[in-house]
Amino acid sequence: MTERPLTDRLDETVDAIVARRDATDALRDPELAPLARIAADLRHYPSPEFKASLRAQLERRASMTAVTTAIRQGFTTVTPYIRVREAGLVDFLAQVFDARETFSGRGSGGGMHREVRVGDSMVIIGEGDAGGGGVMPIRPVAFHVFVNDADATFERAIAAGATPLGEPADRAYGERSGFVADPFGNHWYIATPLGRESVAGALRTVTPVLHVKGAAAYVEFLKRALGAIEEMRHDEGGQLRYARLRIGDGAIELGEGEPMPGSFLLYVGDPDALYQQALAAGATSLMPPTDQPYGRIGGVEDALGNQWFFSRPVTTSS
């Protein structure tokens, strides 16, 4: 046996190591043993192609992060924009979530533009038929909102005119939550974290939730279009049930479901670059970037009807 050439004995050992078969015989062969130990360590040699490709991917995303810095004070990169026909949503949010209006003014389309703080998060509300520059539809959107006491907040929501969609219950994903639709049809998933399984630690008070058809493919689109980073995902039955994506220093959640598209304002350093990137990824132009009194803004709509507006504010203070 040991008369066979070392090249052959080594090759058989390498075959066994790579195939995860028993290669311990090699350790009894004094000539072969030290080489077999090196070979065993080489099984975990990282692929140079993988390392180069991950580096390139990180460089691409880092350049996206670099442009998402011109954010107004108090805002993150991603701010949901809710269009409603009439006033009243701010009062609902104040009553249920202790929200505070930080700004209101007449929008360019004639409707009211309101900015509302809920916990550590901002929500923009456009009121009136003519709001949103004429391109943003009036439609309900969904939010995941963390509170100290999901049951009490759920009750407050019902008292304020919300419709129950799901009574508060302990959920397998680590939170106690109840679901409501506000009087304007927006969904609020009111949650209190139960333990370390909860995603609460990674999220702010309010995070937009997108229900989409074809969620897995949509995540890939958002990575290409917006430089989104997938932080968490759960697939079940061949479908993406839940994903948490970071965009700049903001976040969205999404999953397979009956579509509830939304509109979002992204504060970025270079709206033109992100606009072009989103178009290149397959989005359709809503408005090419132009200078407005409040800053430069452009917008796109993706194939699922979600709208993404890219804005660089005139100043970085609110």
Place this chain on the structure above:
Amino acid sequence: MTQTTEDDRLLIEAAQADPARFVEIYERYVDRIYAFVRRRTENRAAAEDITSQVFEQALGAIGRFKWRGAPVSAWLFRIASNALADHWRERARDVQVTPPDVPDPGELEDIDRRIALYQHVEQLPELQRQVIQMRFVEEKSIREVATALDRSEGAVKQLQLRALESLRKSMGGHD
């Protein structure tokens, strides 16, 4: 403050000021994180997937990272540990999965030894390096490697032997 933690502090500050410099953190730690993850995953694809997640998450969080004097590797190992727990949770929905501990000094030493080995691979003559990559990363048979390199199987076995002997010597083995 040790040189390593001082270097780490500078790397973090640079990446926070300019995220494009995050690749310097990546270059410094990718082998270590990959080695940690690879030992705890079923195959190369899973290890690559989780390693990607670790650095993507770290890049996403770099702006919020608060420097507290611990090595950056401790932060990355913690992210890797949670990503590994998520990975195994997805495969065993009903089983309680606890994130693995970050490496102890013994494992760190083992990881560093292997990283040194991988660096020696990069220094091998090109043909030997190609043989190592094809055999161990691409898991090609000797015949497949011989075809790819247009060499005889015997010649490839010789290259494989020379590469491993050279690596053994570089790692302090005796002739």
